[in-house]
Amino acid sequence: MSAIESPVLETWTRRRPGWMVVARKEFSDHVLSARFVALLILLGLVGVASVYAAAGALRDVAPQTAGVSGMFLRLFTVQGDPVPFSFLTFVGFLAPILGIAFGFDAVNGERSQGTLPRLVAQPIHRDDIINGKFVAGLGVIGLIVIVVTLIVAGLGIVMLGIVPTAAEVTRLLVWLVAAIIFVGVWLAFATLCSVWMRRASTAALVALGVWLIVALFGTFVVQIAADVVSPIDPGNPQTQIDNAKTELALSRLSPVVLYEETSTALLNPEVRSVGLVTLAQLDRAIVSDLTVPQSLLLVWPQLVGLIAAMVVIFSIAYVVFMRQEIRA
Amino acid sequence: MTTTTMPLVETSDLTKTYGETIAVDGIDLTIQAGEVFGLLGPNGAGKTTTVLMLLGLSEPDHGDVRVCGLEPTRSPLAVKRQVGYLPDTVGFYEHLTGRQNLRYTAQLNDLDDDEAEHRIEQLLERVGLVGAADRPVGEYSRGMRQRLGLADTLVKDPLVVILDEPMVGIDPEGVIEMQSLIVGLAHDEGRAVLLTSHLLHQVQQTCDRMAIFVDGNIIAEGTAEDLATRLGDGGVTYEVATGSEDDRVDLAVAAALGDGPGVHNTGGRRWRVDVSSDDAPLLIPALVRAGIDVLEVKNLGLDLDEIYHRYFHEGEEVTV
Numbered sequence: 001m002s003a004i005e006s007p008v009l010e011t012w013t014r015r016r017p018g019w020m021v022v023a024r025k026e027f028s029d030h031v032l033s034a035r036f037v038a039l040l041i042l043l044g045l046v047g048v049a050s051v052y053a054a055a056g057a058l059r060d061v062a063p064q065t066a067g068v069s070g071m072f073l074r075l076f077t078v079q080g081d082p083v084p085f086s087f088l089t090f091v092g093f094l095a096p097i098l099g100i101a102f103g104f105d106a107v108n109g110e111r112s113q114g115t116l117p118r119l120v121a122q123p124i125h126r127d128d129i130i131n132g133k134f135v136a137g138l139g140v141i142g143l144i145v146i147v148v149t150l151i152v153a154g155l156g157i158v159m160l161g162i163v164p165t166a167a168e169v170t171r172l173l174v175w176l177v178a179a180i181i182f183v184g185v186w187l188a189f190a191t192l193c194s195v196w197m198r199r200a201s202t203a204a205l206v207a208l209g210v211w212l213i214v215a216l217f218g219t220f221v222v223q224i225a226a227d228v229v230s231p232i233d234p235g236n237p238q239t240q241i242d243n244a245k246t247e248l249a250l251s252r253l254s255p256v257v258l259y260e261e262t263s264t265a266l267l268n269p270e271v272r273s274v275g276l277v278t279l280a281q282l283d284r285a286i287v288s289d290l291t292v293p294q295s296l297l298l299v300w301p302q303l304v305g306l307i308a309a310m311v312v313i314f315s316i317a318y319v320v321f322m323r324q325e326i327r328a
Numbered sequence: 329m330t331t332t333t334m335p336l337v338e339t340s341d342l343t344k345t346y347g348e349t350i351a352v353d354g355i356d357l358t359i360q361a362g363e364v365f366g367l368l369g370p371n372g373a374g375k376t377t378t379v380l381m382l383l384g385l386s387e388p389d390h391g392d393v394r395v396c397g398l399e400p401t402r403s404p405l406a407v408k409r410q411v412g413y414l415p416d417t418v419g420f421y422e423h424l425t426g427r428q429n430l431r432y433t434a435q436l437n438d439l440d441d442d443e444a445e446h447r448i449e450q451l452l453e454r455v456g457l458v459g460a461a462d463r464p465v466g467e468y469s470r471g472m473r474q475r476l477g478l479a480d481t482l483v484k485d486p487l488v489v490i491l492d493e494p495m496v497g498i499d500p501e502g503v504i505e506m507q508s509l510i511v512g513l514a515h516d517e518g519r520a521v522l523l524t525s526h527l528l529h530q531v532q533q534t535c536d537r538m539a540i541f542v543d544g545n546i547i548a549e550g551t552a553e554d555l556a557t558r559l560g561d562g563g564v565t566y567e568v569a570t571g572s573e574d575d576r577v578d579l580a581v582a583a584a585l586g587d588g589p590g591v592h593n594t595g596g597r598r599w600r601v602d603v604s605s606d607d608a609p610l611l612i613p614a615l616v617r618a619g620i621d622v623l624e625v626k627n628l629g630l631d632l633d634e635i636y637h638r639y640f641h642e643g644e645e646v647t648v
Contacts, residue, residue: 013405015438016435029421113419114415116419117413117417118418121383121411122433123436
C-alpha cells in the first residue's frame with residue numbers, strides 16, 4: 001500500500017450504479033435457489049394442465065367456431081374438463097405466491113444473516129439495496145411468467161394447429177406486462193412485510209394471510225360492505241343498480257379484481273365493457289371485435305390502478321426502510 | 329503522538345441521543361494514520377453508536393465528524409469507500425462461498441474485476457482461508473467467519489479500518505493471530521485502526537492509544553501507562569491475604585497510618601488497601617507489628633485491570 005500523504009479526498013463517483021450490483025447478485029441468487037425451481041415446476045405443470053384441458057374443450061366445439069376470431073387466445077381463457085381453472089384464472093390465483101416467494105425475506109433475511117450492517121457500510125446509497133432487490137424480484141418473476149406462458153402457447157399451437165395472428169400476439173404481450181405488474185404488487189407487499197417484520201417467517205405468514213383474505217374472502221367482504229352502503233329495496237330497481245355499482249367500485253380496490261378485468265378485456269377481443277351493462281345497452285349492438293388499442297383503452301384505468309398500487313406499496317416499504325435503524 | 333499529518337478520524341463534541349437517553353455525550357476523538365486506537369467500554373456504553381456515526385449510518389445530533397477530511401453525512405459514498413467496517417456481529421451470505429462473498433463486496437466498491445480477484449486472493453492468503461475459500465460460508469466456524477470479516481473490510485483497501493468487537497468468540501490462538509493482523513494494518517501499512525472492545529487485555533495488547541468509554545462519555549484517554557498514572561490518583565492499591573478469618577486488617581492499618589487509607593474486606597481473608605504512595609512502605613511493617621498472619625501482599629496499583637474493574641464492574645459501590 002502506498003503511503004498516505006494527504007487524507008483529503010475528492011468526492012467519489014461510481015462507474016456502475018449500486019442498485020445494479022445489488023440487483024445482479026439478487027437475481028443470480030434467486031435463479032439458483034430451490035424456490036425458483038419449485039415455483040417454475042409448479043406453475044409450469046398447472047399451466048400445461050389448464051391449457052391441455054382448454055385445448056380439449058376447444059377441439060370439441062371447433063366445428064361451430066370455425067372462422068371465429070381470437071381462437072388462439074381462448075386457450076388461455078377457456079376452462080375444460082377436468083381442470084376447473086382457465087390459465088388466466090390460475091395465474092391470477094397463483095401469481096401472488098410468486099411475488100411473496102421472492103420478497104418476503106428481502107430485508108429481514110439480510111438482517112437475520114447479519115449482512116445488512118456490512119452491506120450499508122459499502123459505498124452504495126441505502127436505497128440501492130431495496131431498489132436492487134425489487135428490480136431483481138421483478139426480473140425473476142417476469143422470467144417465470146414469460147417462460148410458463150411461452151411453454152403454454154407453444155403447447156397450444158401444437159395441439160390445436162392454430163397459428164396466432166399479429167393482433168393476438170400483441171394482446172398476449174400486453175397481458176404479460178399486466179400480469180408481471182400484478183405480481184409486482186404482491187412483490188412490493190411482501191417487500192414491505194420484510195421491512196416491517198424482523199422475522200422472515202412472520203413476514204411470509206402475514207403476506208400469505210393477506211393474499212388469502214383478498215383472494216378468497218374479498219368478494220364476500222365487498223358484498224357485505226356494498227349492502228351496508230347502498231341497501232337494496234326490493235320494490236325499487238334503481239337501488240339494485242346502485243348496489244351493484246357500489247360493489248363494483250369497492251371490489252376494484254383489490255388488485256386481484258383489477259388484474260382479472262384487465263386480463264379479460266385484453267385476451268377477449270369481443271369484451272367491450274368491464275363494468276355494469278344493462279340489457280338495454282346491449283340492444284341492437286353489433287357483435288364485432290375490438291382492436292388492440294380499443295381493448296387497451298377499455299382497461300387503461302385498471303392497468304394504471306395496478307401500477308399505482310405497486311408504486312404506492314413499494315414507496316411505503318422504501319420510506320420505512322430508509323428510516324429504520326441499521327442496528328437490530 | 330505526532331501531529332505532522334492530518335488525522336484520519338476526528339470528532340469534536342459528538343453527541344447522539346435516543347429520546348431521553350444520551351447514547352454518546354460530546355466526545356472528542358482523534359486517530360492518526362498508522363495507529364491502533366482502542367475504544368474500551370462495557371456493552372451499551374455507546375461504542376457502536378459512535379462507530380455508526382463515523383460511517384455516516386447514524387446522524388449525530390450535535391458536533392462534528394471528519395473521516396479522511398470528509399463529513400460522513402455529507403459525502404457518505406466517498407467516506408464509505410475509504411472506511412472498512414467489521415460489524416460486531418458479522419454475517420455473510422451462507423449459501424455463497426467465502427470468495428463469492430468477498431467478490432460481492434468488491435463489486436459494491438466498484439473495483440475493477442481483475443484487480444479485485446488479485447486482491448481477494450492476497451487477502452484470503454493473509455487471513456489463512458485459502459483452503460476454505462471455495463466452500464460455502466455456512467460451513468465456516470466462528471473464527472473463520474471473523475477472519476473472513478477482516479478480509480472483507482480490507483477488500484476496498486481502506487485508509488481507515490473500524491473493527492467492532494473483532495475478537496469476541498474466537499479461541500485464544502485465533503486471538504493472537506487476529507491481534508498481529510490488526511497491529512500490522514496500522515504499523516506496517518499505515519492505516520488508521522479503530523477497535524472497540526470490552527476486553528481490557530486485548531485492547532492493552534493491541535492498541536497504541538485507548539479511551540475508556542462509559543455511559544457515552546470518555547473518562548480517560550491515552551496510552552496504557554498514561555491511564556494507569558492518571559486514574560490511579562497517585563495512590564497504590566494492595567491486595568492483602570491473611571491467614572485467618574478474624575484478622576482485622578482495617579484496625580491494624582488505622583492504628584498505624586491513621587484514617588487516610590481506605591480498607592475494604594473483599595470477602596473472607598482478602599482485603600484491599602488503598603494507600604498514598606508515601607505511606608506505601610509503611611503498610612507491611614504495620615501489618616506485621618499488629619501480629620497479622622500475612623500470606624500475601626500484592627501490588628495492584630498500576631494495573632489497568634484494577635481501574636477497569638472499578639469503572640465497569642463495581643461502578644458506584646466503590647468510592648476511591
